[in-house]
Every structure is written in structure tokens, then in C-alpha cells.
Amino acid sequence: MSTKHIATPGPVDRGFIANITRFADLLRHNGVAVSLPAVLDALKGLALIDILNPAEFKCLLQVNLICRKDDLAVFNRLFHEFWYAKNRAARNCAAANQATPQGAENSPSDRTGNMTQFQPAGAEEPAAGEQWSVRYSPDSPRHLRATEDIRFAESRAVYEIICKILQPLSNRLSRRYHYAVRGKQIAMRNILRKNMQFGGELIFFDFKKKKVKNRRVVFLCDVSGSMDVYTLLILQFIHALQRIDRRTEIFFFATDLFRGTAVFELNEFASAAARMAESIPDWGGGTRIGRCLGVFNKSYGQRVLGGKDIVVIFSDGWDRGEIDELDSQMAALKRKSHKIIWLNPLLGTGGYQPICQGMRTALPYVDYFLPMGALSDLRLLNRTLEQLLI
Amino acid sequence: MGDHPSFASIDQIREQLTHHRYITDQSLATVIYLSYHLAKPIFLEGEPGVGKTEIALVLAEILSTKLIRLQCYEGLDANSALYEWNYPKQLLRIKMDEQCSQSPEQMGHAIYSEPYLIKRPLLEAILGSRENTPVLLIDELDRADEEFEAFLLEILSDFQVSIPEIGTLKAAHKPVVVITSNRTRDIHDALKRRCLYHWIDYPDLDKELKIIQTRLPGMEDSLAHQVAIFMQNIRREDLMKKPGISETLDWAEALIRLQRHTLDADTVEKTLGCIFKYREDIQKFKSSIWADRDKRVRLLTSYSAPDVN
Numbered sequence: 214m215s216t217k218h219i220a221t222p223g224p225v226d227r228g229f230i231a232n233i234t235r236f237a238d239l240l241r242h243n244g245v246a247v248s249l250p251a252v253l254d255a256l257k258g259l260a261l262i263d264i265l266n267p268a269e270f271k272c273l274l275q276v277n278l279i280c281r282k283d284d285l286a287v288f289n290r291l292f293h294e295f296w297y298a299k300n301r302a303a304r305n306c307a308a309a310n311q312a313t314p315q316g317a318e319n320s321p322s323d324r325t326g327n328m329t330q331f332q333p334a335g336a337e338e339p340a341a342g343e344q345w346s347v348r349y350s351p352d353s354p355r356h357l358r359a360t361e362d363i364r365f366a367e368s369r370a371v372y373e374i375i376c377k378i379l380q381p382l383s384n385r386l387s388r389r390y391h392y393a394v395r396g397k398q399i400a401m402r403n404i405l406r407k408n409m410q411f412g413g414e415l416i417f418f419d420f421k422k423k424k425v426k427n428r429r430v431v432f433l434c435d436v437s438g439s440m441d442v443y444t445l446l447i448l449q450f451i452h453a454l455q456r457i458d459r460r461t462e463i464f465f466f467a468t469d470l471f472r473g474t475a476v477f478e479l480n481e482f483a484s485a486a487a488r489m490a491e492s493i494p495d496w497g498g499g500t501r502i503g504r505c506l507g508v509f510n511k512s513y514g515q516r517v518l519g520g521k522d523i524v525v526i527f528s529d530g531w532d533r534g535e536i537d538e539l540d541s542q543m544a545a546l547k548r549k550s551h552k553i554i555w556l557n558p559l560l561g562t563g564g565y566q567p568i569c570q571g572m573r574t575a576l577p578y579v580d581y582f583l584p585m586g587a588l589s590d591l592r593l594l595n596r597t598l599e600q601l602l603i
Numbered sequence: 604m605g606d607h608p609s610f611a612s613i614d615q616i617r618e619q620l621t622h623h624r625y626i627t628d629q630s631l632a633t634v635i636y637l638s639y640h641l642a643k644p645i646f647l648e649g650e651p652g653v654g655k656t657e658i659a660l661v662l663a664e665i666l667s668t669k670l671i672r673l674q675c676y677e678g679l680d681a682n683s684a685l686y687e688w689n690y691p692k693q694l695l696r697i698k699m700d701e702q703c704s705q706s707p708e709q710m711g712h713a714i715y716s717e718p719y720l721i722k723r724p725l726l727e728a729i730l731g732s733r734e735n736t737p738v739l740l741i742d743e744l745d746r747a748d749e750e751f752e753a754f755l756l757e758i759l760s761d762f763q764v765s766i767p768e769i770g771t772l773k774a775a776h777k778p779v780v781v782i783t784s785n786r787t788r789d790i791h792d793a794l795k796r797r798c799l800y801h802w803i804d805y806p807d808l809d810k811e812l813k814i815i816q817t818r819l820p821g822m823e824d825s826l827a828h829q830v831a832i833f834m835q836n837i838r839r840e841d842l843m844k845k846p847g848i849s850e851t852l853d854w855a856e857a858l859i860r861l862q863r864h865t866l867d868a869d870t871v872e873k874t875l876g877c878i879f880k881y882r883e884d885i886q887k888f889k890s891s892i893w894a895d896r897d898k899r900v901r902l903l904t905s906y907s908a909p910d911v912n
Contacts, residue, residue, distance in 0.1 A: 246792060248796050250796065254641060254643065257641060258637050258640075258641060261637060261641070262613070262633070268633075269613060269629070269633055272629065272630045272633040272634065273633065275630070276630075276634050276637060276799040276800055276801055277637075277799065279800055280646070280792060280796060280798070281789075281795070281800075282648060282802045285802060388677045388748075389748065389750060390680070401690035401691075402682075402687075402688065402690070404690075405688075405693060415694075514789070548786065548789065549789055
């Protein structure tokens with residue numbers, strides 16, 4: 214690179230550099246992934262721009278430190294707070310204090326804050342309260358059927374059905390080729406190399422065919438109070454699935470997200486279930502789907518989820534959190550995954566309509582909306598998945 | 604990368620872009636400036652039709668160099684992105700040389716030499732940098748699969764490639780790289796980290812007007828105003844696909860062809876296909892936006908006389 218002497222930002226004041234690294238720290242504490250090379254590049258860039266021009270300076274930091282659109286709002290807010298702070302003291306302690314109080318509050322995203330304004334205050338809450346009682350009706354016939362099935366589910370039979378269900382799920386054809394003894398296309402590269410020994414006479418042939426890629430299933434399982442009755446069946450399902458494909462990921466959520474993949478590695482379902490109940494602090498609590506999906510997208514979405522994976526959300530859609538956040542997080546999840554299957558235990562109950570706000574918001578992003586409360590629903594899932602396979 | 608006079612300062616870049624009919628704001632010019640001097644690729648994201656690809660074309664024009672374009676698709680692999688040997692040509696050569704008694708080594712040298720190499724865009728960018736540093740456009744990276752992303756990571760870091768039969772080829776200067784994505788899926792952070800990220804938003808009214816006037820100098824000012832206002836307003840609606848700046852230009856051009864001087868209800872209805880690309884959007888526009896008198900008036904507002912209709 215023929216750029217002008219940028220290796221050592223010598224002429225730049227030490228305090229300024231320290232401030233930039235502090236600012237990068239502040240971003241990190243607010244959930245923006247800022248890498249060290251990015252900070253170094255930002256520092257290198259200082260020599261290239263007019264530092265006295267705030268717009269250029271902001272742009273320099275933005276292009277280097279931010280690499281996701283979603284982080285732009287956080288960046289803009291923090292940039293303003295940090296570099297235009299009236300009291301420099303706040304700036305100095307911002308990084309030291311890990312997260313400033315207001316930073317911690319707003320950290321998930323600025324959007325949440327903005328959007329709550331548009332939502333009619335308290336419009337969702339009473340409705341949710343009404344529906345809660347419906348769901349907890351003790352003599353719901355559905356309820357009885359579900360518990361009966363759960364007992365049945367613990368037998369080996371459920372495993373067999375589950376294995377059948379999962380069969381078509383596992384494969385998809387990739388457009389990438391690999392070499393094979395038999396295939397649809399000839400592999401000239403290999404053929405030529407192989408037949409070089411015969412002086413270019415083509416004697417042996419090689420072929421290539423499309424690679425089969427395994428799809429992976431990522432489960433997001435609601436373990437809030439309203440789901441208690443139905444959870445056991447799906448947990449069995451997930452456990453069995455993980456025996457088939459070790460890459461299966463399981464997340465539990467209620468008010469917080471918890472990664473349960475490690476717990477499920479235990480071979481015995483009973484011991485896995487026991488460990489699970491211990492390790493999930495808010496088992497049986499309220500639900501904040503939007504927030505939990507946000508945490509998932511932010512911290513695991515990049516690493517865990519590939520564009521070809523299938524996300525299965527098991528929840529009744531009762532959300533006590535912000536609807537706008539649920540909407541944006543579902544959109545993000547949709548972008549990251551191949552298909553989203555939403556399993557709703559209430560769907561099987563007669564006359565159920567997805568009218569609650571959470572479910573209504575999530576539905577447009579869901580590819581398959583299926584009931585899941587009894588074993589018979591697993592068979593329905595099976596049929597759907599078979600169609601789903603390309 | 605040479606020190607091109609057009610890239611000496613941010614303002615100069617902006618001037619040059621305007622000169623080449625690309626209207627932009629300070630931030631994008633800064634990104635280009637930094638990318639040029641830090642030798643880092645630019646990663647552009649934005650809705651379709653906001654001018655992501657165009658920037659690479661214009662940069663190539665400014666630098667008066669070649670634009671090498673790699674269009675991504677699923678299954679794109681090293682063979683179609685980097686290089687491949689021309690096998691039929693090699694076979695023919697072998698057959699032709701059967702009569703002459705050539706040693707296997709000589710034959711090997713002959714058929715694994717540059718005339719038998721098919722240069723794909725990435726190799727072309729590496730080799731091309733020896734003369735006039737080209738602009739490499741990697742378009743719609745979100746369409747390629749993750750395997751390709753990983754491969755790209757390697758190339759972008761040092762612009763060096765090893766071909767077993769020839770040896771290692773290295774770019775003399777890193778080319779200007781523009782990567783675009785429509786954000787249908789997220790690109791891995793590892794790749795983004797190596798780039799300067801910029802999000803191109805829909806333009807504001809002034810910018811949109813300037814773009815129309817620059818791209819279509821033959822258009823009347825009042826009509827250009829009306830088109831820009833219409834577009835700004837329609838983007839506020841909840842649509843499946845909001846029209847981008849490329850739709851604006853298409854539409855404006857259509858209006859010129861239709862020899863319209865003002866935007867009226869009839870013209871809009873006849874040219875809806877230039878603006879909306881989804882049936883649902885057209886339906887929604889007709890039923891809830893166009894039917895609403897207030898909205899209709901607002902959409903057809905002209906700059907000089909805000910109370911038309």
C-alpha cells in the first residue's frame with residue numbers, strides 16, 4: 214500500500230487514540246461486535262481525513278467499526294452521547310463502567326425505544342389478560358388429551374415416529390458439485406489428470422454430481438408458564454432429533470434466552486430433563502418472545518444459523534414484550550433461515566384463531582403454522598416436512 | 604493502488620462522482636476515499652435499486668480502468684470465480700502433437716501454460732492489477748453460498764492465488780473492490796470485518812431531484828419535482844417492495860417518452876408498472892392509497908403549486 218506513513222499514528226494525540234478505543238469499548242458493551250483490526254483501521258484512517266470535520270470523523274468511525282445495518286442506530290446514539298457529551302467525565306468513565314446505566318437500558322436497540330411510542334399504551338395488556346384465563350381453563354378437553362399423550366410419548370413408539378418424521382428433513386441438494394464415480398456431469402479436470410499417463414487417450418472417466426447437504430434444525434422452545442403442559446412432548450422430540458443429528462441446536466426462552474444444546478447431549482432423556490429444569494432459571498415464567506429472538510439473532514444468529522437451516526419455534530405466541538421488536542426480529546430470523554415452522558399447541562383446539570397480538574405479528578414470517586399438542590400432530594408435521602423438502 | 608489525482612480528497616471524489624453523473628452524499632464519498640487509501644474493499648448494503656452496483660461502474664470510469672464483474676449465484680465455486688483450464692483445447696493439443704515425439708515434460712509445459720488458462724473474474728483482477736488497477740465488483744454476494752464466502756475471504760485478504768501448474772500469482776496493487784449485497788441473508792462477520800461497511804439508504808427529496816436532473820437533463824424541472832415528491836411520498840407507505848431510485852429513473856424516462864409535461868392521475872395509472880413490481884403493491888396502491896383523496900393530492904403535489912386538484 215502506498216498510503217502516506219500511516220503505520221504509526223505518531224502526530225496524533227495519545228488522549229484522542231485512547232478516546233477512540235474507549236468509544237469502541239462502549240460500542241462493544243452495547244452489543245456491537247467491534248474487532249481490534251477494525252479499531253486499528255479507524256486509527257490509521259485518522260491520518261487520511263480532516264479530523265476537525267465532525268462529519269468525516271463520524272463517517273470514519275462508522276465505516277470501520279460498524280458492519281451491520283442494525284447497529285447503525287446504536288452507533289449514532291452512542292456517537293452523539295460520547296463525542297458531544299457536555300461533561301467529559303462521562304466520556305472518561307463510560308468504558309470503565311462497562312455499561313453506563315442508560316446504555317444498559319437502551320442496549321438491545323434504539324428501535325425498541327422509538328417504536329414503543331407508536332404503540333397505543335396498554336392496548337395489548339388487557340387483551341392478553343383475558344386470553345390467559347381461557348388458556349388456563351382447568352376443564353379444557355384439549356388439556357386432558359395432551360397429558361394423556363404425554364404419558365404415551367414416553368414410550369419407544371414416539372421415537373420411531375419421530376425418526377420417520379426427521380428422515381426427509383435431513384437432506385437438501387446443494388448446487389455445488391463434488392466428484393463421484395457416477396454422476397450427471399463429467400469432470401474434465403479429473404479425467405485429464407487421470408488419463409495423462411495414457412498420452413491423452415481418455416480411458417477412465419470421472420463424474421461429478423450435486424452435493425447433498427444436510428439441513429440443520431434449530432429449535433426455539435418456549436418454556437413459559439403457559440406452555441408447561443405441552444413442553445414435555447416437544448422436548449422428547451428434540452431429544453430424539455439430537456440423537457439423529459448432533460448439530461441440532463436447542464434454545465429455551467421465557468423472559469430470557471438460554472442455550473440448551475449442551476444439556477441435551479445427555480443420552481437419557483430423563484436425566485437431560487432434570488438437568489434442564491435446574492439450569493433454566495425462568496422456567497414457567499412470562500414470555501418476551503421479541504426480546505428473546507433479539508438476543509438469539511444478535512448473539513447466536515450469526516454463528517448458529519446458516520441460511521439453509523430450518524427454524525422451529527414452539528410457542529403459543531403470547532408475548533408480554535414489545536410487539537414491534539417481535540416484528541423486526543421475526544423479519545431478521547426469516548432472512549437468516551430457510552424456513553420457519555411455528556408449532557402452536559393451541560392451534561389444535563377447536564375454534565382457535567391466532568388473534569393474540571404476538572401470534573398475529575409473527576405469522577406473516579412463518580412458513581408453516583402447525584399444531585403441536587398431541588402425538589397425532591407429529592404425524593401432521595411429518596407430512597408437511599415431506600412436502601417441504603426440495 | 605496508485606495515487607490517482609481524483610482521489611486526493613473527499614471533496615474531489617464527490618466532485619468526480621457528480622461529474623460522472625452519480626449524485627452522492629458526504630458519507631459515501633468518505634467511504635470511497637478511505638477504501639482507496641486503506642486498500643480495503645467497500646461492502647455496500649441497501650435496498651434493491653439504490654445505486655449499489657452503479658458506484659462500481661462509475662469508479663471504473665473515474666479511474667479510467669477496467670471493471671471486472673463477478674455476479675454471485677448459489678453454487679458459485681473457485682472454478683468459475685478464479686480460473687479453469689481449457690480442457691477441450693488441451694485435449695486437441697495433445698491429439699495434434701501425437702505425431703511429433705514430444706517428451707511428457709514438454710507436453711506438460713505446453714498445455715499447462717497461459718494460453719490454456721481460462722481467467723475468471725478474480726484471477727483477471729489479480730493479473731490486471733499489474734498494469735492499470737482494475738475495479739472488481741462482486742455483485743449480490745448474498746446469493747452465493749457460505750463456502751464461497753470463505754473462499755472469498757482468502758482472496759480478499761492478500762490477493763494472491765496459487766495455481767499448482769504455474770505457481771503463485773500475486774496482485775501488484777490491490778484492486779478497488781466493491782461488494783454489494785441485497786441483504787436477503789446476512790453475510791458472515793468475518794468477511795464484513797475486512798471491509799468498510801456502508802448502508803445506502805433511499806435518497807431524500809433534494810438528492811432524488813438532483814439525480815433525476817443529472818441523469819435525465821431533458822426533463823422539465825416541474826415534472827422532475829413532481830416525480831421526486833411522488834416517490835418520496837410513496838416510500839412512506841407500507842409496500843412489499845418500495846420503489847428505488849432506479850424505478851424513479853425508469854419512470855421519469857417513461858414520462859419523457861410519453862411526452863408528458865405534468866403528472867396527472869391518468870398518467871400515473873397508466874404507468875404504474877414502472878413504479879411497482881408486485882401485484883399486491885399495485886392492488887394496495889389502487890385500493891387504499893390512490894382511492895384516498897388526501898393521499899392522492901399529496902402524491903400529485905407539484906413544487907410550485909402545492910394545491911393542485
